[in-house]
Amino acid sequence: MSSSQNPNTVVIIGALDTKGAEFAFVKGLIESEGVDTLVVDFGTMGEPTLEPDVTREEVASAADGDISYLASGEHKDEAMQTMATGLAVVVRRLYEEGRLGGIIGMGGTGGTSIATTGMRVLPVGVPKVMVSTVAGGDVSAYAGTRDITFIPSIVDVAGINSISRAVYSNAAGAIAGMVKLERPPAGEERPLVTASMFGNTTTCVERARGAVEAGGYEVLVFHATGIGGRTMESLIADGYIAGSLDITTTELADWVCGGVFSAGPERCQAASGAGIPAVVVPGCVDMANFDSIDTVPERYAGRNLYQWNPNVTLLRTNVEENVRIGEILAAAVNLSNAPTTVLLPMRGVSMLDSEGERFWDPEADQACFDAIRGNLRADVAVHEVDSNINDPEFADLAAGTLLEMLRDAGG
Numbered sequence: 001m002s003s004s005q006n007p008n009t010v011v012i013i014g015a016l017d018t019k020g021a022e023f024a025f026v027k028g029l030i031e032s033e034g035v036d037t038l039v040v041d042f043g044t045m046g047e048p049t050l051e052p053d054v055t056r057e058e059v060a061s062a063a064d065g066d067i068s069y070l071a072s073g074e075h076k077d078e079a080m081q082t083m084a085t086g087l088a089v090v091v092r093r094l095y096e097e098g099r100l101g102g103i104i105g106m107g108g109t110g111g112t113s114i115a116t117t118g119m120r121v122l123p124v125g126v127p128k129v130m131v132s133t134v135a136g137g138d139v140s141a142y143a144g145t146r147d148i149t150f151i152p153s154i155v156d157v158a159g160i161n162s163i164s165r166a167v168y169s170n171a172a173g174a175i176a177g178m179v180k181l182e183r184p185p186a187g188e189e190r191p192l193v194t195a196s197m198f199g200n201t202t203t204c205v206e207r208a209r210g211a212v213e214a215g216g217y218e219v220l221v222f223h224a225t226g227i228g229g230r231t232m233e234s235l236i237a238d239g240y241i242a243g244s245l246d247i248t249t250t251e252l253a254d255w256v257c258g259g260v261f262s263a264g265p266e267r268c269q270a271a272s273g274a275g276i277p278a279v280v281v282p283g284c285v286d287m288a289n290f291d292s293i294d295t296v297p298e299r300y301a302g303r304n305l306y307q308w309n310p311n312v313t314l315l316r317t318n319v320e321e322n323v324r325i326g327e328i329l330a331a332a333v334n335l336s337n338a339p340t341t342v343l344l345p346m347r348g349v350s351m352l353d354s355e356g357e358r359f360w361d362p363e364a365d366q367a368c369f370d371a372i373r374g375n376l377r378a379d380v381a382v383h384e385v386d387s388n389i390n391d392p393e394f395a396d397l398a399a400g401t402l403l404e405m406l407r408d409a410g411g
Contacts, residue, residue, distance in 0.1 A: 007098050007099075007100075007101045008035060008036065008101040008179050008180070009036040009037065009038050009099055009100060009101050009102075009179075010030050010035055010036070010037050010038070010101065010102045010103065010104060010175050010176065010179055011037075011038045011039075011040060011091065011094055011099075011100045011102070011104075012026065012027055012030075012037055012038070012039045012040065012103075012104055012105075013039075013040045013042060013087060013091070013103060013105045013115050013118055014040075014041070014042065014043075014105055014106055014107060014111060014115065015041070015042055015043035015044075015045075015107065015111055015114075016039070016041040016043050016048035016049060016050045016052055016056075017041075017043035017044070017045050017046035017047060017048055017049065017056075018043060018045065018046070018158075019043075019106065019107070019111075019157055019158070020048055020049030020050035021049065021050070021160065022106060022157055022158075022159070022160060022164070022168065023039065023050050023106065024049075024050045025160055025165075025168055026104065026106070026168050026171065026172045027039065027050070029168070029169060029172035029173070029176075030104075030172045030175065030176050033172075033176035033177075033180065034180070035176045035179055035180060038053045038054070038094065038099060038100070039051075039052045039053050039054070040052060040053065040054040040059065040087065040090060040091070041054065041055055041056045041059065042056060042059050042083040042084075042086070042087050042114055042115075043056055044056060044060075044067065044070045044071050044079045044083060045071060045073060046071075054094075056083075058086075058090065059083055059086040059087055059090055060082055060083060060086050062085075062086035062087075062089040062090050063082045063083070063085035063086035063089065065082035065083075065086060070082060070083070080110055080113065080114060083114050084114040084117035084118070085117070087114055087115070087117060087118035088117050088118050088120075088121045090118070091103065091118040091119070091121055091122065092121045092122070095121075095122055095126065100122075100126070101126075101127070101179045102126065102127035102128070102129070102175050102178055102179040103118070103119055103122065103126070103127070103128050103129070103175075104128075104129040104130070104131070104171060104172075104175045105118075105119070105129075105130050105131070106130075106131040106132070106153070106157045106168070106171070107131075107132060107133075107157055108132070108133045108134075108156065108157060109133065109134055111132075111157070112130060112132040112133070112134055112142055113142065115130060116130055116142040116143065116144075116148060119146060119148050120143075120144045120145075120146045120148075122146065124146060124147050124235070125147070127175055127178035127179055128147065128148040128149060129148075129149045129151065129171055129174055129175045129178075130142070130148055130149070130150050130151070131151045131152075131153050131157065131167060131168065131171045132150055132151070132152070132153060132157075133152075133156055133157065135150035135151055135152040135153065136152040140227055143227075144230075144234075145227070145230050145231040145234040145235075149174065151167065151170065151171050151174070152167075153167055154167055155167075189218075190216060190217055190218040191216070191217050191218070191242035191243075191406075192217070192218050192219075192220055192235075192240055192241050192242055193212055193217045193218070193219045193220070193241065193242060193243045193244070193245060193402070193406075194219075194220050194221075194222060194232045194235065194236060194241050194243075194244050194245065194246075195208065195209055195212075195219050195220070195221045195222070195244075195245040195246075195247060196221075196222050196224045196228070196229060196232060196245075196246050196247055196248040196249065196283070197221050197222070197223060197224065197247065197248050198223065198224050198248045198250055198283070198284045198350070199308075199351075200284050200287070200350035200352055200353075201247055201248045201283045201284055201350060201351070201389055201390065203351070203390040203395075204247055204283070204390045204391075204394060204398070205221060205247055205248070205395075207392060207395035207396070207399075208245060208247065208395040208396075208398045208399040209221060209245075211395070211396060211400070211403070212245065212399050212402060212403060215399075215403045215406075217242065217243070217406070219245070220232075220235070220241075224248045224249070224250050224251050224261065224263075224284070225251075225261045225289075226251055226254065226260070226261040226262055226263050227263075228263075229251045229263035229267050230263045230264070230267075232270075233263070233266075233267070233270035233271075234270075236270035236271055236273075236274050236276065237270045237273060237274060239274065241271075241274065241276060242276060242277075242406060243276055243277045243278065243402055243405070243406050244270075244271040244277070244278035244279070244280075244402075245278075245279050245398060245399070245402050246268060246271065246278060246279065246280045246281065247279070247281045247283045247389070247398060248281070248283040248284050249267065249268055249280065249281065249282055249283055249284070249285060249325075249329060250283065250284035250285055250287060250288075250289075250350075251263035251267050252267055252268070252285060252325045252328050252329060253284070253285045253286070253287060253317050253321070253325055254288050254289055255267065255328070256288070256317075256321050256324045256325055256328070257288035257300075257315060257317065257321055258288075258297065259288035259289045259290055259315070260289050260290055260291060261288075261289040265328065266332075267328075267332070268280065268328075268329055268332035268333065269335055271336065271338075271340070272332060272333065272334075272335035272336035272337070272338075272340070273335065274338075275336070275337050275338040276338055277338055277339045277402060277405035277406050277408075277409050278333075278336065278338070278339075278340045278341075278402075278405075279340075279341050279342075279343060279398050279401050279402045279405075280329065280332075280333055280340060280341070280342050280343075281342070281343050281344075281345065281349075281389065281398065282325065282326065282329060282344065282349055282368050282369070282372065283345075283349055283350065283389055284349060284350045285317060285322065285325045285329075285349055285368055286317055286322075286348075286349050286350050286352065286353040286359045286361065286364065286365070287306075287314040287315065287316060287317065287350065287352065287359060288314070288315045288317060289312060289313070289314060289315075290312075290313045290314075291311060291312070291313065292310060292311055293305065293307050293313045295313070296313055296315065300315055303315055303316065303318070304316035304358070304359065306352065306358050306359070314352070314359075316358075316359045316361065317364060318364055319363060319364050319367040320367075321364075322364045322365065322367040322368035322371070323367050323368065323371045324371075325368055325371070326367070326368040326369065326370070326371025326372040326374075326375070327371050327375050329342075329372055330372045330374075330375035330376045331375065333376060333377075333380055334375075334376060334377050334380070336380075338409065339405040339408065339409060340380055341380075341381040341382075341383065341401050341402075341405065342372060342376065342380065342381070342382045342383070343382075343383050343385055343394070343397065343398055343401070344369045344372070344382065344383065344384045344385060345385055345387060345388055345389040345391075345394050346365075346369075346384050346385060346386050346387070347386065347387050347388040347391070348360065348365065348388040348389060349365060349368075349389050350389060350390075351388075351390055353365065353388075353389075354388050354390075369384075383397070383401075385397060
């Protein structure tokens with residue numbers, strides 16, 4: 001069963017020269033659920049053992065590649081890059097033509113890299129399943145900021161045996177079920193606003209979220225764990241978002257200190273690039289995050305460390321680090337061509353950074369605030385607020401400021 005133009009079609013992507021039997025097995029299971037399939041081949045080393053609907057020649061051509069050149073085996077790195085690029089073009093085209101309702105791939109490290117390159121061009125919400133030998137580990141490089149469901153293959157994707165049969169069957173059932181599921185109606189669509197949150201700013205963000213939603217917006221809250229910030233900013237960059245309530249910019253602290261929740265030096269730049277109204281706060285920049293306490297780098301021995309839980313250790317940032325964080329935040333805001341307001345909570349940037357609490361350090365906080373003020377463009381509004389970030393008045397001001405800017409911008 002193949003599909004010419006069926007939005008419920010599952011697109012199956014893989015190297016059919018080495019894994020044709022495995023993909024044929026999955027294809028049959030998906031079709032037994034009444035779901036159409038469309039098979040795309042990105043193998044390069046030999047002829048496919050399962051007939052594809054989109055050939056490897058077509059995939060290579062989509063990236064201006066020549067399959068006869070790639071098939072020699074002498075240019076494996078170039079072959080992988082070409083097929084990944086071509087697959088992304090093909091997958092996006094199938095989606096835009098209404099011929100892709102979901103996508104599934106299977107493979108080892110190479111196959112996973114190519115397949116997920118194709119998956120990452122699809123919007124959030126399109127079902128994506130990847131059966132992979134690396135699915136039990138850190139898959140952040142493969143997932144990027146997309147909602148890919150990874151299923152550990154347990155054994156290598158090589159043959160159909162008692163273990164792989166069960167795994168492949170579950171994967172086929174998962175993608176078929178995702179595609180067949182009728183999603184409940186979303187109701188009235190409202191403009192989207194993003195908000196960044198951490199455990200130490202939850203009180204603030206929850207109150208501000210309620211106020212912004214009462215103002216007619218839908219608020220998407222992202223956990224500032226590195227991938228959370230990157231995902232938030234990718235949605236902003238893709239043009240889905242009307243405004244940004246960036247209360248928790250702690251990922252900058254991880255970038256500066258080498259923590260595990262870094263979102264890179266570009267954090268906070270997406271709203272500026274997208275030209276949307278934004279409220280920006282140095283929230284939770286008092287802390288950088290590491291794993292268990294024995295993983296904290298030796299250079300931080302003797303510093304103020306807090307074991308938040310057995311798997312998370314917080315480092316209290318110092319004056320020098322806060323200066324750098326403030327400079328980066330200011331540089332990001334300076335790129336904006338839309339209304340932007342920076343709010344400074346003068347009585348602490350987190351729950352732990354409250355008077356009498358473990359991370360209370362007014363000198364370090366002030367160093368960050370001074371760096372922000374000293375490096376911001378003169379036309380960017382900055383307000384000092386005589387409260388902790390989690391006090392009700394701070395949350396109300398953040399929400400009210402964003403709502404006012406959105407109204408002025410006609411958003």
